[in-house]
Amino acid sequence: MxxxxxxxxxxxxxxxxxxxxxxxxxxxxxxxxxxxxxxxxxxxxxxxxPDKNALLIALATSGFAELRQSLKTRAEACPDLDAALVEVGLAYVDFAKAHTALYKLMFGPALTQKDSYPQLHVSAESCLEELKALIQLKLNVPESDETLWYITINAAALIKGHTSMILEGNDNCNPATGEEFDLARALRIFLSMLP
Amino acid sequence: MxxxxxxxxxxxxxxxxxxxxxxxxxxxxxxxxxxxxxxxxxxxxxxxxPDKNALLIALATSGFAELRQSLKTRAEACPDLDAALVEVGLAYVDFAKAHTALYKLMFGPALTQKDSYPQLHVSAESCLEELKALIQLKLNVPESDETLWYITINAAALIKGHTSMILEGNDNCNPATGEEFDLARALRIFLSMLP
DNA sequence: CGTTTGATGTTACCAACGTCAACATTGTTG
DNA sequence: CAACAATGTTGACGTTGGTAACATCAAACG
Structure with missing residues (x-):
């Protein structure tokens, strides 16, 4: 009926x-x-x-919310800060692998006129904030610290770059073992360089 | 006529x-x-x-060839290895900024069935090879060295990640100065960690 | 309780696109 | 010169995003 x-x-x-x-x-x-x-x-x-793009925007926005939630919960389950920072990177990659099409939608060119949807920008930015907050704790500096944002950007770039290469199937596997390269290892080295 | x-x-x-x-x-x-x-x-x-996708594949393939050429010539113009490695990263970002739509086509989801076009894969891979060759010289190891590929992947991830964030307009600017963050600086730090 | 009104869903339609089949034209080759 | 393969054209089909006009319903208001 x-x-x-x-x-x-x-x-x-x-x-x-x-x-x-x-x-x-x-x-x-x-x-x-x-x-x-x-x-x-x-x-x-x-x-x-109003149009198809708006539907996609809504989809992407909810995707960012989910991603942020995943980063947050997985980081909170970690015993210490360093582990949490590594875990954020792994959670990010896992999200991209588990929801590949959605991830590509979120960052790909399928969305147009992103500037007209401030909510999308906020959702996306909140994911970065999650990472930034952890790094701030690690560095123990005020939020306005000049290097805080710089380090955050670099950590994000490393994570995003690895994600890109994984999604592109870009031979990011150890030619010897065939295993996927260890983002965790790279992140730990990254962390070891922080002051 | x-x-x-x-x-x-x-x-x-x-x-x-x-x-x-x-x-x-x-x-x-x-x-x-x-x-x-x-x-x-x-x-x-x-x-x-045969279809639109084939046209786009051809476009992307030539794009990879151009990118590789740009990476190569700009690296060769450098006085030493470290400068060349930094320059490769900058050249990559410059290419993406100068040919944004093409870059997104090359890596974005507009292309389908990439596996059916081995030439595309070869072209794309040759860009990575350019970077790998420099790192091999820097490390002074045989091509089969286990860490060579690992380091190459990480360098590529860093460069690609920065590129992504730049193209997404992801506040990758110093909140104080407003300048775009210095990929060169990050790459120099990266290099300083190599054995 | 009946009416009006705004939100929601439907029908009919349009232009643009990718693609195919059938046909026309050309340069080349035997 | 004739046959053929390569190249370009015409016409059509099905799908898509989108608009306009109309239909239906629920809730507010008298």
Whole structure:
């Protein structure tokens, strides 16, 4: 007994989008396919999102929130600061591997006019803040310290770079053992250099 | 006096594609628009590329060749090894900033079935080889050395990570001075840690 | 309790795109 | 010169993002 009004189409669409994103990649993620899967007319999504990009933005924003939450909880489960810092890097990579399509959406060029969505920027930045907070504790400096941001950026770059190479399948494996290279090891060396 | 046959449509298409990619971004890069700009029918490109993806692959492949060439020449102009290694990082970032859309095409999800184009993989890998060769000279180890590849991967990750953050406009600027963070500085520190 | 109104969903439609099949034109080669 | 392969054109199909006009419902208000 389908009622004319869906009830919470917006959330349903986002959930289905996540599903299709994970299953079939971003190419197959069309508003029409989404509407079809949810059992609603082709143009119904436009009552909840001004255009496709807005839907993707919402998806990415929630992705950043999830990422931040994952970084936070995994860092908090660590016995000490150094372990937490390493763990943040591993959690980041794990997120990218577990939700590859979403990760690429979050950082890739599928989103346009990001500047028009300040909430997206805030969500993204909050992930960096998570890392920055840990490094601040490690360095024991005020938040305005000049090198704090610099070190944060470099740590983030190292993590993001490794993530990129892993996702690109860029032979980031030990040619001898075939194992994926140890980001944890690199991060520990990075930490050992901090004052 | 337009002759029926274009002559070298393939090259013209690629050149025009580069142009439109730089000017209007990848969204506006359609086969039809390309054909229109070149003054040829909509389906003419299919005589030279089996599908759009193949055109993009060719574009990306030439992009990797250019990138490699740039890394090489700029490194060779350096007085010593350390300077060359830093320069490679800067050249990489410069390429990404100068040809942003192309760079995103090369590494982004616009390309599909990369595995079906071994030439693309070779081109991409040759860029890494450029970096690896320098690091090998620096370390003075045989090419099969276990840590050589590890260090190369980490250097590449650092460079790629910085590039990502720059392209994302990720506040990778000194909050005090407003200047972009110094990748060169990070690379010099990286180098100072090598044995 | 009936009406009005705003939110939500539907139908019909448009332009653009990637792609294919069938056909036209050309340069080359036997 | 004739046959052929390469190249370019025409026309069409199905899909997509998006708009406009209309339909339906629920809640606010008299």
């Amino acid at each position: 389908a009622s004319y009004h869906h009830g919470n189409l917006r959330e349903t669409l986002l959930a289905q989008a996540r599903k299709q994103l994970a299953e079939d990649g971003i190419d197959k993620l069309s508003l029409r396919a989404l509407a079809r899967a949810v059992g609603v007319s082709q143009t119904a999504p436009y009552r909840h999102f | 337009a002759s029926y046959h274009h002559g070298n449509l393939r090259e013209t298409l690629l050149a025009q594609a580069r142009k439109q990619l730089a000017e209007d971004g990848i969204d506006k890069l359609s086969l039809r628009a390309l054909a229109r700009a070149v003054g040829v029918s909509q389906t003419a490109p299919y005589r030279h590329f």
